Amino acid sequence: MNDELLIQLVEKCPHIYNKTLKEYKDDKMKENNWLSIAEFLDSEPAIVKKRWDNLRDRFVRAYRQYNTVLPSGSGGETQK
Numbered sequence: 001m002n003d004e005l006l007i008q009l010v011e012k013c014p015h016i017y018n019k020t021l022k023e024y025k026d027d028k029m030k031e032n033n034w035l036s037i038a039e040f041l042d043s044e045p046a047i048v049k050k051r052w053d054n055l056r057d058r059f060v061r062a063y064r065q066y067n068t069v070l071p072s073g074s075g076g077e078t079q080k
Contacts, residue, residue: 001043003051006037009041016033017056
């Protein structure tokens with residue numbers, strides 16, 4: 001499965017991931033969008049959703065780690 005294509009397709013359906021939208025609570029609409037994305041990728045909706053969740057989780061973890069700033073003056077890690 002092409003991850004970049006999956007990201008582009010999900011990006012076109014913001015109600016899948018944007019909790020501030022009213023349509024986010026419309027499960028039927030989200031299910032139809034996942035079905036169309038899965039058909040486009042020639043896959044099953046459950047597999048596509050699982051891959052999306054994995055990609056999103058990896059991004060969030062990396063983003064949080066990148067934005068974790070050590071306070072000024074804190075020592076570096078000791079090397080053994």
